[in-house]
Amino acid sequence: MSHPWFSRLSASALATVIAVAAIGAALAACSPRYDWRTIQSNEGAYAALYPGKPTGAAREVAIAGRRLPMTMDAARVDETLFAVGVVTLPADDAALREAALASMQAGLLGNLGPHSADAVKTRKVTVMSAATPAVALAGVELQVAAVSPQDQSPRRLTARLVASGVHVYQAVVLEAGEAARDQRQAEQIDQFLTGFHPF
Numbered sequence: 001m002s003h004p005w006f007s008r009l010s011a012s013a014l015a016t017v018i019a020v021a022a023i024g025a026a027l028a029a030c031s032p033r034y035d036w037r038t039i040q041s042n043e044g045a046y047a048a049l050y051p052g053k054p055t056g057a058a059r060e061v062a063i064a065g066r067r068l069p070m071t072m073d074a075a076r077v078d079e080t081l082f083a084v085g086v087v088t089l090p091a092d093d094a095a096l097r098e099a100a101l102a103s104m105q106a107g108l109l110g111n112l113g114p115h116s117a118d119a120v121k122t123r124k125v126t127v128m129s130a131a132t133p134a135v136a137l138a139g140v141e142l143q144v145a146a147v148s149p150q151d152q153s154p155r156r157l158t159a160r161l162v163a164s165g166v167h168v169y170q171a172v173v174l175e176a177g178e179a180a181r182d183q184r185q186a187e188q189i190d191q192f193l194t195g196f197h198p199f
Helices: 002-010 017-022 094-110 188-194
Strands: 037-041 046-050 053-063 064-078 080-088 121-128 136-146 155-166 167-176
Touching: 017 080, 037 064, 046 064, 046 167, 046 188, 053 094, 080 094, 094 136, 094 155, 094 167, 121 155, 155 188, 167 188
Parallel strands: none
Antiparallel strands: 037 046, 053 064, 064 080, 080 167, 121 136, 136 155, 155 167
């Protein structure tokens, strides 16, 4: 199935998240509604706790100078998008994983909209795998506020990036409009990000 956010892909492929958030913003309701459910993606090799039923799409994207397959599953709650993107590498290669992580992070920041370099907050995080027993994976979390170049509305991006084996992941929350102006969804954002577990 074709999804509209893939029509706006940049060379980095991570404009997908921004485009999904822009589409349908006018449909935002007065108050957020969360219907949490655990989704397991065998294709994407992860489990995640989504606040609604996600929809997905897949295609090849440009990451780290290569054309690689990427899947994206996303659920929207009013003006906020909760999404997991997965890039599949051709081999279990540490150098390629690092290059893909750097490319994905640069793409997220580059496509968010105008913001100063010091507006980006990053920190190291531990992402637990879905294995039994769980394996601790080193990841990075970033948060940045910006202004949409399309409609000049505020945006706030919170994302975790991590890699394991042949998969490179981005768990992303993109808030737009009024949702991006305060911390009213801080608990839900944390719930989504900590509920993401690669296989």
